[in-house]
Amino acid sequence: MVSAPNALCFGHELPASGAPCLVQVGLHGLTVVFTADGREQQEEIPFTALAISVGGLDHDHLVLKWTSEQGERTLYLKDAELIRTFRRFAPPSLHVSFEQAATGARSARWKRTGAWSLAFLTLLILVAGLWWGSDLLVALAVERIPVEWEQKLGEAAYRDFLAHQTVLKEGPAVAAVQEITQRLVRPLSHNPYTFEVTVVKSDVVNAFALPGGYIVVFTGLMQSATSAEEVAGVLGHELNHVLQRHGLERIVKRLGILVAASIVVGDQQGLAGLMKQFGVELMTLKFGREQETEADVAGLRLLYDARIDPSGMIRFFERLSEKDEGRVEWLSTHPMSRGRAERLKAELMAMPKLTPLPFTFDWAAVRESLGAPFVSEP
Ligand SMILES: [Zn+2]
Incomplete structure (x- = not known):
């Protein structure tokens, strides 16, 4: 298993639910480390090969796509620190699409603060033993799944x-x-x-x-x-x-x-x-x-x-x-x-x-x- 994964990678030979992976941002591109077929693999992707979009239900994921030797790859970044670092290093050509993504991520962070208080409230309700509390929690959880x-x-x-x-x-x-x-x-x-x-x-x-x-x-x-x-x-x-x-x-x-x-x-x-x-x-x-x-x-x-x-x-x-x-x-x-x-x-x-x-x-x-x-x- 990759230690401390900070993103999720999808690809033809990877599990349908995605492979947890470790992403590092460098001067010229990304290094992605993940485990496939029981062994650790590493891919280097130059910025020029990346296409950027936003994803997730509330557009708080940065979605990066590229074509590797194994075929199409999709990477989901959700970690705020990682997204910031990416922004610092990415070349100007990627900035336009990145601005849109960042706006989405900012509003999602606001929502997350809201979700925290809501979660706290829901837990209180659960403790109180109210049956409908569980349905509310399920609805909140479903909303968080991209x-x-x-x-x-x-x-x-x-x-x-x-x-x-x-x-x-x-x-x-x-x-x-x-x-x-x-x-x-x-x-x-x-x-x-x-x-x-x-x-x-x-x-x-x-x-x-x-x-x-x-x-x-x-x-x-x-x-x-x-x-x-x-x-x-x-x-x-x-x-x-x-x-x-x-x-x-x-x-x-x-x-x-x-x-x-x-x-x-x-x-x-x-x-x-x-x-x-x-x-x-x-x-x-x-x-x-x-x-x-x-x-x-x-x-x-x-x-x-x-x-x-x-x-x-x-x-x-x-x-x-x-x-x-x-x-x-x-x-x-x-x-x-x-x-x-x-x-x-x-x-x-x-x-x-x-x-x-x-x-x-x-x-x-x-x-x-x-x-x-x-x-x-x-
Ligand atoms: Zn039906």
């Missing part, structure tokens, strides 16, 4: 899962799902994710989302849908599990309250290792009821903003629940209770009338391409 880490984590689990599946790479079904996703994502005012949606050939009636924006839709679910709006309903729901960071909330909850507390007070690097072991477990984490309601309501809103008829979502959920529940996997994690249906209907009623915009594809043709005879809606 989107980039979440993506690395989700991506690893996603690739793992897809390796054992038959993936549809092209054709009407893939094009349709991509168009639906693009329509849903476009009206979002704040979206740090690049959604990746994969269609998996399987009779399973299901779809799920992993942290970081990775979504899987099974052809069984598409075959059960009588319109594209119905599939859009499921995708709108799943996209919101990502946007609201529900997966991360579950993971932090699972890791426990002490870990959550340590993330809040700034120890995120120690989290990387812990999170790595949760890669496969991500698949089996079930969301809580409040998270499901949130995804439903926000999903409906998303459909509305994308000018996709939101009644398809409710219709689909209800029709699926009339089927044999054991055969509809999506319902086993999303039971269609009377309360759920009524909540969605009430939300829909409260929305102003919408003139939907049609999709460019023909849903009957999409279903036929999957081998399902088209049944017109009753």
Whole structure:
């Protein structure tokens, strides 16, 4: 292990959760020391090879990218002293992008001071034994985790899962799902994710989302849908599990309250290792009821903003629940209770009338391409 690491390095052959590394700034560039394949390695990177940007949820990380002999590398600097030193030595050509990064880091330090007092307050609440205190702490911890880490984590689990599946790479079904996703994502005012949606050939009636924006839709679910709006309903729901960071909330909850507390007070690097072991477990984490309601309501809103008829979502959920529940996997994690249906209907009623915009594809043709005879809606 590298002693006293002060940054996190990502690369093709490095662990998905990043390799802790020691960064030293010199006159002409950086020296990065990390452990890979059980041995210590060192890379020298001249300033001229670096591209700078800001990262992290509150833009308090300095993100450096370069191409090494092993391929693309990304380095996350969070240490304030290290960032200052970097600034002192970096040549003028890097200064413009660096100024933006530094502004982000300064405002983040202010936020951190706030986070300290909040953490203290939260701990007091915990000591008082109030149950909701733990939820607040989880929310605070999740807020401190950079989107980039979440993506690395989700991506690893996603690739793992897809390796054992038959993936549809092209054709009407893939094009349709991509168009639906693009329509849903476009009206979002704040979206740090690049959604990746994969269609998996399987009779399973299901779809799920992993942290970081990775979504899987099974052809069984598409075959059960009588319109594209119905599939859009499921995708709108799943996209919101990502946007609201529900997966991360579950993971932090699972890791426990002490870990959550340590993330809040700034120890995120120690989290990387812990999170790595949760890669496969991500698949089996079930969301809580409040998270499901949130995804439903926000999903409906998303459909509305994308000018996709939101009644398809409710219709689909209800029709699926009339089927044999054991055969509809999506319902086993999303039971269609009377309360759920009524909540969605009430939300829909409260929305102003919408003139939907049609999709460019023909849903009957999409279903036929999957081998399902088209049944017109009753
Ligand atoms: Zn859900």
